[in-house]
Amino acid sequence: MSKVKYYYDPESLSYRKIERKKRRTFKFALVFLLAAALFGFGFVFIASQYIESPKEKALIRELQNLELQYDLLNKKMSEAEAVLANIADRDNNIYRVYFEANPIPEAQRRAGFGGINRYKDFEGYDNSKLIAESNKRLDILQKQIVVQSKSLDEIAVLAEEKEKLLAAIPAIQPVSNEDLTRMASGYGMRSDPFTKARKMHWGMDFTAPRGTPVYASGDGKVVRADSRATGYGKHIRIDHGFGYVSLYAHLYKYNVRKNQKVKRGDLIGFVGSTGRSQAPHLHYEIFKDKKRINPINFYYGSLTAEEFAKLLEHASLENQSLD
Structure with missing residues (x-):
């Protein structure tokens, strides 16, 4: 309950009750509410700037x-x-x-x-x-x-x-060094044993006793094992793929058949002297893209440096071939 206020009236020499006008009361209340609202908004603004809520x-x-x-x-x-x-x-x-x-x-x-x-x-x-x-x-x-x-x-x-x-790649010597009598003739111009004329010798001749094992010089497939090629006698041709073909001629007998797949080092036949041959030996050729190439460049898989140097020396001699 609000307090009642009085004022002194000098005319009547008495105290009179102060009557508050409703309009003034309303204005006072409005000012109070406005001030409270401004204060509240100010507080919230300051709080939002400097005070973090748990969610924030x-x-x-x-x-x-x-x-x-x-x-x-x-x-x-x-x-x-x-x-x-x-x-x-x-x-x-x-x-x-x-x-x-x-x-x-x-x-x-x-x-x-x-x-x-x-x-x-x-x-x-x-x-x-x-x-x-x-x-x-x-x-x-x-x-x-x-x-x-x-x-x-x-x-x-x-x-x-x-x-x-x-x-x-045909990378090994087809006849083991232990079985060789000698390397008779290399790739190049040689004297023909029958006509004595100089002509191109397209392979390498390895002298060895009849029946000496002959090995495949690389992985491949046997495409021929017959004696129907002139001068070669019993011979084998292996297609190694990638354009390489190796040929083994003047064999005594075969150890493989046509279309058989072989691995490098497999026994494929035995040294002989069939066909146009003067003595037991293996005539060995390599073809690359159907052209004969020198087999001397393909022995890195089986010979030491000393053995290869010796072979190279013998292969370079322009002697008489055996076929």
Whole structure:
């Protein structure tokens, strides 16, 4: 209950009760409410600027954690980029060089990220640059991984083909050194044993006793094992693939048949003197793309350096061949 107030009236020499007018009361109340509202709004504004609510604190902590996770992600991407760059360098400068394949240009490894702005949706936020840059690096990294993966698939195919090639090349001497009497004649111009005229000798003659084992000089498939070629007598031809064919002539007998697959070092026949031959020996030839080439260049798989030097010395002598 509000207090009653009085004032002294000098005319009546008495105290009179103060009557408060309703209009004045309403104005006073309005001023009070307005002042209270302004104060309240001011307090809320100041509180919102300097005092954090529990929800705001939680959101701030979440944002700080996201920034930390993006920083960690960028560090991991930096490590992954370094590893991938090392793999790409080895891919271009070791693997592809070894397998005679063209290197992958850097433009191809990073292709597909020019032109339109792929990261427009990330703009307009406090950490837009961080988010956009992280997503861009991740996209480039994924692209490079795909390119590198395809490259390694190609290298795997090339390696398999290289392995087949290395196994197919006729790389060993067809007659063991322990069984040789001598290396009778090499590739080149030689004296014919029957006509005594100089003519081209297209292979190498290995003198050995009749029945000496003859070995396949590389992996391949027997395409001939017959005596229907003039002068060769009983002979074998092995197709090694990649344009290589080896021929073994003047055999005593066969140990393989036509269309049989053989491995390097397999026993395929025995030394003889069939066909146009003067004495037991193996006449050995190599074809590359249907052209005869010097077999002396293909013995790296079975001879030491000293043995090869000795063989090269004998093969270079312009003596008489045995066929």
